[in-house]
Amino acid sequence: MDERKAAILRSVVEEYIETAQPVGSGRVARSSGLAVSPATVRNEMTALEQEGYLHQPHTSAGRIPTDKGYRFFVDGMVGPATLASGQRQLVQRFFASAHGALEEMLQDTSRLLSSLTDYAAVVVGPPHEETGIRSVQLVGLAPRTALIVAVLANGTVEKATVDLADDLGDDLIGAVSVHLSASLVGRTLSDLPSPPSTGDGVLDDVCTAAVAALGKAHDGEPEQVYVGGAANVAAAFDAVDSVRRVLATLEQQYVVVTLLKDVVDRGLSVAIGTEHGLEPLSECSLIVAPYEVEGEQAGTVGVLGPTRMHYPEALAAVALVSRRLGKRLSEG
Amino acid sequence: MDERKAAILRSVVEEYIETAQPVGSGRVARSSGLAVSPATVRNEMTALEQEGYLHQPHTSAGRIPTDKGYRFFVDGMVGPATLASGQRQLVQRFFASAHGALEEMLQDTSRLLSSLTDYAAVVVGPPHEETGIRSVQLVGLAPRTALIVAVLANGTVEKATVDLADDLGDDLIGAVSVHLSASLVGRTLSDLPSPPSTGDGVLDDVCTAAVAALGKAHDGEPEQVYVGGAANVAAAFDAVDSVRRVLATLEQQYVVVTLLKDVVDRGLSVAIGTEHGLEPLSECSLIVAPYEVEGEQAGTVGVLGPTRMHYPEALAAVALVSRRLGKRLSEG
DNA sequence: GTTGGCACTCGTTAGGATCGAGTGCCAACG
């Protein structure tokens, strides 16, 4: 692919992202900056179509980029755009004043990202399984029900209800608490030991049940995902049915988490159209970036928009937010 | 309003809900079961229009119910429909097998309700402020940061980060925990006492800070709200802009909570169109029902659909789900 | 009070003409 063809392709993509209208040779000749006639552009465009970068809705219409065309555009980008200073300030201020619980911060981050890009935004939280347990406690709720509560190092709380065979007194529950605390603190949810025997059968049984409940509650559960700006999906498409499909997919937390993980694992930061293989989202592109907490990859932030999204700006926003989020979470 | 006019109005509403097309006199004459001619129906319909129950999009089109027309229809309903046995079973099974944390159960309930009705569903959780505290604990997270964790009687966990002036040792944190526990257990979040002095200045300071943090974190915060089936909004309207407006409103948790509270407080179970005063939702109707846990009104479930929603079925679903949810939560 | 008849309204649909953006092809040009 020679430089001129690339320039033409870029021009088509840019125009189409801006106008959502098929782009004709005349428009490209004017806007691409190339000093060539529309006829020359036409010749190149037929070639680009044959190579699969462009698509013609019908004879005598302009061209529309294919997924492959967007891919070339994205790969050939000089890099993410620089965000407007107002937007950078917004991010700055958000993370400067971000406070309180991890959960709220992640939810607010997804809202921030969606308001930066005008697309739907997704934030996947850090895996609970790998975070150190700071405290464990058993709390009696009802005569035969207790709650095992584990506080993790990142400030999140995991809990599970434990059904008890007998009605235990507060003293016994307290004893169990102490024993559990001694054996579980410092471990992780994915690495729960069976607590050493105390010699007391009842006490041991409760301990085992509690640990089992805690382990089971978060076994195979995906990480928490926070979706922000879902309403932007409605603005991005004008077919109400496309909107429905995308929203229905976004509601399935498990699917979303898997999707983001998958894309990140494949080392991509942009998945265009069908590249991620999720059929209901074939009209969408997804931009993702992992964020790191204390050097460890902790979670993912992402943006979901139409394939004709503003890639440079969205990439910049996602990159900035993921970096700042990681930094913010690292300082504790 | 005589009986025949009421029957005609009912017929118009039912037809319009079914077809989404303006309803003409001929159709009503056929479907209403009244033995009258279209001409008679026409006479009545002009009267109904002058009284504000019906609206004509343009001369020589059929009639569409106004909000007032829907209101009359709903008020005159013999009662909620009986749900299909398949749906009743679904609810049955859901609550029989519902398990685990309150939060997940409420989220799943909203999904259940949305799948029953094909509208968006909303569930507002019980207020945390009024639930008894079962356990309080201070956990050190970082050198100068701790987390105060309160377990409530309904199995939910409240927490707040506490910034410490000094780096406290585990022993001191433990002491604070014990002291906090002694003074806070049994109280509620809305009724936090200032812990009695221990004679130790540092210890007292930390206690006060922790209690303040806990109180502040949930002061004026609305109850948690769970939205399910938001994608159904896209199916209910065919103007993509209406969809956007409604979704954008649903994303504002505070607005949604206030809306539901407001409607319930006014003793309504149905708010039609502009009745709730929330402009972006003027094309929607809202069906709500409070649910009671142990005799106390605890929260609200609701359904948001287009004004031309299937009121009898939706009412039945909301009523059933709220009743069963309350029952399920009461048994602990 | 009810009804059939009737003229009228007005959105919807269908057909046809026109427009114009855009194309492919080709011959000419540097």
Next chain:
DNA sequence: CGTTGGCACTCGATCCTAACGAGTGCCAAC
């Protein structure tokens, strides 16, 4: 040989008109 202007052609979009028909309001008759 790549580039370009010219040109005929395509085909969706736009506009117009006509015909249709569902529905209305009104009125006279029952």
